[in-house]
Amino acid sequence: MPLGTLERSAPPFFKQGPSALSRLAVFSALALFLMVADARFDMSGPFRKAVATALYPVQWLMLKPVEFAHHAASYFQSLQATQQELDAAQQKMTLMGQRANQAEQLALENGRLRQLLALRDRLETPAQAAEVIYDTADTYTRRVVIDRGQMGGVEPGSPVMDEVGVLGQVTRVFPLVSEVTLLVDREQAIPVLNVRTGVRGVAYGDPVAGHGGGMELRFMPANADVREDDLLTTSGVDGLYPSGLPVARVFRVERRADSAFARIYCVPLAQVQGARHVVVLKPLADNALARPEPAHAVPVKRGTRK
Structure with a gap:
């Protein structure tokens, strides 16, 4: 093809226009015109409102995840703070409950100690205060251990009382501690006196009776004058217990036609379970006054017969 016949202009695809x-220059003049027109006549106000109205749903949808994340973060923060405050309040309530229980227990012990002091002042028998350390591990006996022993002047057979009545008797003495057998032990017996009738008897321990153990007044005739709520005190005939100490109270009397003896069940007045502070008395035999020795007869000189 001859060179003269080739078209030297650019194809339509490569034409760039103006x-x-x-x-x-055209767009600059248009922008300047729009700026002047907007400043003079506020021509873009309606257009802006229309665009803002059209874009508001889109903005609302775009802001919802941000608001949800913010509310969720604040919710979990407030929940954590509330949980911490609740834990602190529960700890404070627990501490206050413990203090209240301790205060109540201290007030109860204070009242019992005052009663023990008043009881010791009323007793004519020498006595000393002691504290119960623990119960013995033997399940077949009812015994406790106190913090007074041979070095404290405790002797075997010494009566032990709480603020209400007789609790038991010292059966073993060690240098620093002593073992006390309670009245409800099956091997324990104590001579008693019915305050209403003046009749003497012997009360034996009955660990099976009741929840914490009781006592039984044995070998009483079926027609004996014993009633419910009769008060039993120590009779003092055994040489160990001083007379007049409260021991138990009758709560049931059973009279059977086929038996010559009545079944009399008693409840000890002392706190056989949970006793903390007690008073240890001297045995009555040690408190007895020594008998005065008989005066030696003065020899009488007889006159000599003359």
Whole structure:
């Protein structure tokens, strides 16, 4: 093909239209016109409102995840703070409950100690205070251990009382501690006196009776004058217990036609379970006054017969 026949103009695909400088001048003039028109006549106000109204749902949808995340963070923060405050309040309530229980227990012990002091002042028998350390591990006996022993002047057979009545008797003495057998032990017996009738008897321990153990007044005739709520005190005939100490109270009397003896059940007045502070008395035999020695007869000189 001859060279003269070739078209030297650019194809339509590569045609660029107006030049870049022309377009810059046109758009600059249009922008200046719009700026002046907007400043003078506020022509873009309705357009802005229309655009803002059209874009508001989109903005609302776009802001919802942000608000949800913010509310969720604040919710979990407030929940954690509330849980911490609840834990602190529970700890404070627990501490206050413990203090209240301790205060109540201290007030109860204070009242019992006052009663023990008043009891010791009323007793004519020498006595000393002691504290129960623990119960013995033997399940077949009812014994406790106190913090007074041979070095404290405790002797075997010494009566032990709480603020209400006789609790038991010292059966073993060690240098620093002593073992006390309670009245409800099956091997324990104590001579008693019915305050209403003046009849003497012997009360034996009955660990099976009741929840914490009781006592039984044995070998009483079926027609004996014993009633419910009769008060039993120590009779003092055994040489160990001083007379007049409260021991138990009758709560049931059973009379059977086929038996010559009545079944009399008693409840000890002392706190056989949970006793903390007690008073240890001297045995009555040690408190007895020594008998005065008989005066030696003065020899009488007989006159000599003359």
